[in-house]
Amino acid sequence: DxxxxxxxxxxxxxxxxxxxxxxxxxxxxxxxxxxxxxxMCQRVAEQHQREFNRQLxxxxxxxxxxQCDIFAKDLEAxxxxxxxxxxxxxxxxxxxxxxTALVSFVHIQNKLEVxxxxxxxxxxxxxxxxxxxxxxxTQ
Amino acid sequence: MFLFQETVGKLxxxxxxxxxxxxxxxxxLLMAEMLKVFVQEAAMRTLKQAESEDCDQVDIEHFxxxxxQLYDFGLGDFA
Numbered sequence: 001d002x003x004x005x006x007x008x009x010x011x012x013x014x015x016x017x018x019x020x021x022x023x024x025x026x027x028x029x030x031x032x033x034x035x036x037x038x039x040m041c042q043r044v045a046e047q048h049q050r051e052f053n054r055q056l057x058x059x060x061x062x063x064x065x066x067q068c069d070i071f072a073k074d075l076e077a078x079x080x081x082x083x084x085x086x087x088x089x090x091x092x093x094x095x096x097x098x099x100t101a102l103v104s105f106v107h108i109q110n111k112l113e114v115x116x117x118x119x120x121x122x123x124x125x126x127x128x129x130x131x132x133x134x135x136x137x138t139q
Numbered sequence: 140m141f142l143f144q145e146t147v148g149k150l151x152x153x154x155x156x157x158x159x160x161x162x163x164x165x166x167x168l169l170m171a172e173m174l175k176v177f178v179q180e181a182a183m184r185t186l187k188q189a190e191s192e193d194c195d196q197v198d199i200e201h202f203x204x205x206x207x208q209l210y211d212f213g214l215g216d217f218a
Contacts, residue, residue: 026153029146029149029150029153032142032143032146033146033150036142036143036146036178037178040175040178040179040182041178041182044179044182044183044186045182045186045197048186048190050186050189050190050195050196050197051195051196051197052182052197053196053197053198053199055198055199056185056197056198056199056201056202059199059202060178060181060182060185060202063181063206063209064174064177064178064181065150067174067177068147068150068151068154068174069154071151071154071170071173071174072150072151072152072153072154072155073154073155073156075151075162075166075170076155076156076157076160079160080160085157085159085160085161086160086161086162086163087151087160087161087162087163087166088163088165088166089163089165089166089169091166092166092169092170092173095173096169096173116165116168
């Protein structure tokens, strides 16, 4: 689809140019989200030798965008419940707990936690407590 | 994917009700992963729906049919 590819390259250029400035407008954020979603959709479509309709990609973007709204409101409430003003990984875990379809996410989450803990361990050589934590999360 | 994390961070912060709420660095990483899984799940389910109907073109009507399945993700009342 020529129009789609030209649209994508436009968004790509636009992102590179505009990224230095602060992206505050929701329209711009949505455009950035749309770019990533269309990349993911294209990858899935290519793997299965199918084509994704432009309208469909836009619909998935819209769903993801509204999902973000719900996620953000939940995360904020969780953080406030924990008497914090910063959303932590614990809040994200609580959010993921509700998603039964996210079985694969559990693996991803564990992997990521191990990765981030490893990064922290490298930074702080005296991290005996943290290596214990990674062991717990992999179990 | 670094840019995507930045997008997710800004997107989530823009939805917070209170300005003083902030996002931790690791939380952004996980949320980016979560959204990626969400989009891939939506795309795959739509594709399977199209395959079951023997359609080469994956269309928005296939997505409409699988949209209720995304309730599993804790989708709110909009769908």
